[in-house]
Amino acid sequence: MSHEGTLLIIIALLPFVGALVPGVMIRAGRTACAWFTAVPTALALIMLLILAPDVMRGEVIQAELQWMPQLGLSASFFLDGLGLLFACMITGVGLLIILYARFYLSGDDPMGQFYTYLLLFQGAMLGIVLSDNILLLLIFWELTSLSSFLLIGYWKHLPEGRQGAKMALTVTGAGGLAMIAGMLILGNIVGSYNLTDILQAGDQIKASEWYLPALILILLGVFTKSAQFPFHFWLPHAMAAPTPVSAYLHSATMVKAGVFLMARMWPALAGTDAWFYIVATTGLITMVMGALIALFKDDLKALLAFSTVSHLGLLTMLLGFGTQAAAVAAVFHIINHLTFKAALFMTAGIIDHEAHTRDIKRLGGLRHLMPITFLIGTVAALSMAGIPLFNGFLSKEMMLEEASHTKWLDSYYVVPVLATFGALLSVAYSFRFISHVFLGPVRDDYPSNPHDPPAGMWLAPALLCTLVIVIGVAPFLADGIVRAAASAVTGAELDPHLKIWHGVTPALWMSIIAVLGGLVLLLLHRPLDKAWIATPRPEAKAIFDALIMSVVALMRRITDATHNGAISRYLAIFTVASVALGWIAYSGSGLSAPTRELLPVPIVIAVGWVMLVVATVSVVVMHHHRFRALVLIGIIGLSISAGFVYLSAPDLALTQISVETVTIMLLLLALHFLPKVTPAESSGAMRFRDGIIALAAGGGVGALAYAFLMRDIETISDYHIANSYEGGGGTNVVNVILVDFRGYDTFGEIIVLGIAGLVIYALMHALLDGPAARRLKNTDYTQDRSRDRHPLMMVVVTRVLMPIAVVVGIYIFLRGHNQPGGGFVAGLVIAIALLMQYMASGFAWTQERKKIEYHTMIGLGVVIAALTGVGSWLAGRPFLTSAYTYVHLPPIEEFELATAMLFDLGVFLTVLGAVMLMLYSLSRIARSAGETVNEAAMDYDPGEHVEDAKGGT
């Protein structure tokens, strides 16, 4: 990667790395915190400026890191003129905002958090403008939605702040979802997710039949983000944020992201009728409507917010025109709007900060009290109005010029007239901003005593105002960046010359009409305002809230209907859905003719079948008697295990037998504290319905198994069998599948098993502290039982069985790789061996002899399995690749050592630990119910008494 490319990646990462710092640095003071936020931002800006000369010459700097090439996802960045313009705006204004916020935020606001959010947001924005991969771009796009949510809702104590943040997230997030779909379609048309490829495939995209859906979906994302009609309503509500946030998000960054994307996608999407009518019309409506509402807003920030909506509409309209000159105008206006709007927001913030109100009706006459603020505010507002010698004038002239020769449907008048009207309204509200806030007599009823703020607060807007005037007077200074950016937008070499005087053009006349009309409108403001207030208008927030409420209500109804807390309902839904899917699949194409013959049924197998059927039916009939049902389940387990043996699946048989036993013990432990008979709770109709479902499901599974067994179907098993010894070093395919082919699954499963064990332990802990414990203590479980607690015979037999069982366990474990067995079965066998001791000699006696905690055992197992997997990284292979070798130690035969065995050891330990922990947890109930424990190994130890007898004689 080139030196420049590396720089580019550093630029993209810097804000995210920097975001970690302010939250910590706040302990060193507020100023230090601001410095540490400014440093990464400034560094990014400096690096951008280093790259700038190359980009201005027309070079495109690229950098790529492979991420997930299979998905077409790479972390690739590129920097062209457009990217450079936006990146400089984001970092440059970012710096000013950091300075401004340092003085704006009060001592009660957590400043570290603020700066962290700000850098996160800045990083996300930079990511959008620098991404060369649309999937990556989408990720950053969503990140801006999330981080702006944090920023807008920064004042958590204000309900407006929280609601505004939620609304912004909902609207922009929903738009983002639509855009993901649109981008995926786009990537599909082009066959690449790389932006540079997509931009060159404009003709292919426009010719595609998927062009319109993709366009609409992408525009949904863009319009929601850039607050275009009818999604404009979230932006004014987001004004509940602190002013630095508004100034940053809503002038230079967040809402410009939509405009940026339209500019970015311009070569790929623009130029068609669909583009023109959707984009230009939306822009036009938004421009006029936003300006109209802005005129009648009394809250300074709301006025600016709607003015932003209006200017975004202007930009959208220009991009919608689809001509190169309009694109140049759009790029230029992006710069100009940024300078004056950020300055105006900061001015509004200063006024709010000093006068403690933003209500225009309570302000006026501030020019004497706040001369510096007055100067800044006036310059910026005049630029917004489009008065000559300020930069707003230049781009507005270009916009009007473009509008003057744009035909909409068949009319030559619609666009010019509406554009002039929009400009007129814009003049009116800009002048209103100046005259109603600063001009007029000084009042004596300000909520506070307004005066100019410290330099730290007015420095940033003053700097922006200088830019406003410099560009306004000497527009050729901006030639270079506008050329680079506009060329990048249009994909053609443009050479625009920005100048103040274009001669007497239609645009000039339109401008003059706008300024004069705006002045007239301002004079008439009072009666117009009354009329405006009297007119009923749809309130966007109310509509939005009602919409959200109805969606929530609908979802709640659906959730409550499907999710009522009864497991029978879930099972019914799940089962019916599965059966229906199976039926659909079957009725689709039917089945091929069977390729196998039915096998003969030996008599003994028929007996096994009868046992299975009778036991199953009996469980259904007798399940109210829980103990009887348990015995019947024992038959089923036994029959199935024997069936596995008969059908050549000894591994399954071993596992089934062991699991069966452990399950029976768990159920018996629990059953002791449960009623022995369950009441009949379902009505006859329900039982009938459930019976039908059960029969359908059972019949379906049976039919499926029958269909598969009757046909030769190629399955993955063939691959496993062929590669088990070659790849996994074992001849027992089942075990090799578990520890090698699908080792990752097994790894996940043992973790789940471990977690299940721990959760049962924790639940029991909580249960025994709760009301259930009281109920337990008040119930007598000890009536009428055998006086033999730990009978001698049983203790002796289990002690004898213990070493045998352990040897069996070790044997099964060791040979598992090549013969039936493995860590899972071995774990269960050892667990059963230990359980025998618990049953024979009681809990206390056995527990005393336990050396390792079961929790530790689970952890150890998972760690060993994980380390085995990681070990293969050291050999440069993927996670859990197994290796094996043959070892010859003299007294023993040659044997195989495989890393898979180590992994199996992890499985073994986890299984053992989890099973023991579960049984241990359940048996704790008894002691909490007031049962006593036995310290001795057995009720009556003849050994001790013989000694006594001897001593006595």
Next chain:
Amino acid sequence: MIEYALFFAAICYGVALLMDLWRIAVGPNAADRILALDTMVINVIALLVLYGVWRGTAIYFEAAMLVAMVGFVSTVAYCRFLLRGDIIE
């Protein structure tokens, strides 16, 4: 010859299994059922061994051994449940 012997033995154990099943179904008490289940386990072990003999492989004997071991444990658990209620005291 061994074929006939195996067949005869298998039929006997099969019949025994059905009789166990009958006992478990009708009871009359829990001890009868546990005893019948235990007998059933023993019959299954016998069938597994017979099957191994018939197929001429030792691989099924381990299953038989494991069934024997855990069958015993299950029976003990059932019995302790009846006698003491709590199987791990």
